[in-house]
Amino acid sequence: MLKRLELHNHTTESDASITVSELLEFMLEDHVDAFALTDHNTTSGHHKIKKLLAENNYPIECILGMEYTTYYGHILCLNLETYVPWENINLHKPELLFRAAKEAGALAGIAHPFSYGAPFARGCRFDMTVTDYSAVDFIEVFNCPEPLHEVNEPGLKLYEDLVLQGEDLAMTTGMDLHGRWKMTGHYATYVDCEPGEPISTALDRAIKTQKTFITKGPVFEASILNPSDSESGPTSGIITDSPSNVAIATKQKETNLRCHLHPVIKPGFTHDPESVWMIECLTLDGSTWFEAPTLSTEDFIISCSAIRGLAKEPSAAPGSNRVIVKLYEGKSGEGQAAIERLIAISPTVKF
Amino acid sequence: MKKQIYSVNGTLSKGFVGQIAYTVCLDRTYHTLDAGLSFDKRVLPAITEEVKEEVRQQVKELYGGEYSSDEELTDACSSMKTEIQLLVNQNDIFIGGIHRQLTDRHMIISKNFATEGGIPQDEISGVIKIIVLVFNVLQDDTHYTVTLSVDEEEAVC
Numbered sequence: 001m002l003k004r005l006e007l008h009n010h011t012t013e014s015d016a017s018i019t020v021s022e023l024l025e026f027m028l029e030d031h032v033d034a035f036a037l038t039d040h041n042t043t044s045g046h047h048k049i050k051k052l053l054a055e056n057n058y059p060i061e062c063i064l065g066m067e068y069t070t071y072y073g074h075i076l077c078l079n080l081e082t083y084v085p086w087e088n089i090n091l092h093k094p095e096l097l098f099r100a101a102k103e104a105g106a107l108a109g110i111a112h113p114f115s116y117g118a119p120f121a122r123g124c125r126f127d128m129t130v131t132d133y134s135a136v137d138f139i140e141v142f143n144c145p146e147p148l149h150e151v152n153e154p155g156l157k158l159y160e161d162l163v164l165q166g167e168d169l170a171m172t173t174g175m176d177l178h179g180r181w182k183m184t185g186h187y188a189t190y191v192d193c194e195p196g197e198p199i200s201t202a203l204d205r206a207i208k209t210q211k212t213f214i215t216k217g218p219v220f221e222a223s224i225l226n227p228s229d230s231e232s233g234p235t236s237g238i239i240t241d242s243p244s245n246v247a248i249a250t251k252q253k254e255t256n257l258r259c260h261l262h263p264v265i266k267p268g269f270t271h272d273p274e275s276v277w278m279i280e281c282l283t284l285d286g287s288t289w290f291e292a293p294t295l296s297t298e299d300f301i302i303s304c305s306a307i308r309g310l311a312k313e314p315s316a317a318p319g320s321n322r323v324i325v326k327l328y329e330g331k332s333g334e335g336q337a338a339i340e341r342l343i344a345i346s347p348t349v350k351f
Numbered sequence: 352m353k354k355q356i357y358s359v360n361g362t363l364s365k366g367f368v369g370q371i372a373y374t375v376c377l378d379r380t381y382h383t384l385d386a387g388l389s390f391d392k393r394v395l396p397a398i399t400e401e402v403k404e405e406v407r408q409q410v411k412e413l414y415g416g417e418y419s420s421d422e423e424l425t426d427a428c429s430s431m432k433t434e435i436q437l438l439v440n441q442n443d444i445f446i447g448g449i450h451r452q453l454t455d456r457h458m459i460i461s462k463n464f465a466t467e468g469g470i471p472q473d474e475i476s477g478v479i480k481i482i483v484l485v486f487n488v489l490q491d492d493t494h495y496t497v498t499l500s501v502d503e504e505e506a507v508c
Contacts, residue, residue, distance in 0.1 A: 044469055
């Protein structure tokens with residue numbers, strides 16, 4: 001079962017305008033499945049939220065966390081039960097703090113890497129030099145209230161570049177809530193959760209296997225369909241391999257990419273029913289765009305041979321072929337930059 | 352009865368970044384702790400041409416950007432603040448932090464009550480470490496004061 005998570009939220013325990021109790025109410029009103037409590041440099045809200053949830057039968061879970069707000073960047077920690085000191089933060093060895101948080105059982109990621117920092121808000125931009133990205137679990141690719149082109153677009157590109165180069169990083173998004181801010185129209189993170197499974201466990205698995213979904217609306221997933229799967233697999237897909245070259249790619253004896261919409265939509269999502277949907281397949285060699293005539297929960301199949309970077313003989317090493325697959329509303333060249341039309345990002349496809 | 356057991360003043364230079372820690376060994380067990388931090392010169396007294404040029408250069412170097420007007424640049428300069436935060440440990444364990452844009456703050460912690468950012472503690476004893484976290488200092492000779500008070504009575508919310 002896919003659950004919607006809001007992974008970056010503050011309260012009056014640090015510098016926000018809503019209390020822990022008010023944050024909980026706000027998340028309940030928006031039908032969030034689980035939210036993280038990530039105040040700046042304090043875990044003082046943890047016992048308060050635990051008490052509220054224990055005393056009430058709310059249909060929501062809380063992910064304990066904290067935003068390490070250092071002089072050189074913000075490090076978002078999720079599933080953080082124990083405060084880990086950060087005062088020895090080292091501009092040139094941030095891995096030390098990431099690893100210390102992970103040893104304490106937390107998931108540690110880079111928050112809003114390209115926010116504006118000094119001279120206005122020192123620390124908001126991630127200025128630290130990461131030498132070993134295996135210490136980092138995730139990158140917050142969208143800090144929703146931040147400027148799209150100046151802050152979030154380079155954040156997404158950083159994630160994409162690192163992942164396509166072989167780093168095993170998950171992506172997250174967050175509202176960075178400091179008050180009762182409207183969440184409609186912004187991205188949320190979704191993860192798959194087994195029945196009865198605590199959200200902390202599901203999140204841990206999703207981050208460590210890079211299986212997080214980001215969307216403003218429908219939850220979108222791309223996965224590899226091997227030739228043997230194709231013989232018995234779905235056959236309903238129709239896709240174009242370029243706007244002018246329509247191709248039907250079903251039951252082909254080759255590796256295909258299956259794009260799938262889960263029947264889960266973020267509340268408040270609206271779109272033009274006449275819209276054209278586009279799928280971008282990004283590899284190290286660049287982007288290939290495909291037009292999806294309809295938006296539905298039926299599979300659409302893309303031949304990997306049509307994807308730039310995969311058209312040649314794919315690498316034999318398992319997992320060394322990587323594709324980042326993104327869903328857009330509307331065609332490119334319609335006056336808006338692509339990222340302004342970006343609806344959803346699938347977990348990275350590795351094969 | 353509330354007792355101030357420590358008070359220290361310090362002076363920071365423009366551009367200082369980092370933390371300054373004060374460690375206090377308590378003589379016995381108390382019920383309430385009050386750690387305070389205050390500082391002056393939060394904002395610049397005036398946005399001079401020198402300040403504007405400095406910010407213009409920084410923004411160009413760090414972000415590759417330019418301000419479209421003098422008014423925009425002046426507004427940006429006016430938004431800059433000296434930022435100093437506070438964190439408190441007891442026996443090397445975190446018991447609270449205040450991360451807010453304030454020039455005067457107190458963290459009060461006792462068994463059943465703590466101000467926001469703090470975690471209630473059954474007792475106040477052992478070694479208290481107050482850490483001043485300096486994120487940004489706009490002016491030379493920025494003064495700060497750290498205080499530590501304790502009380503044998505419990506704080507009441």
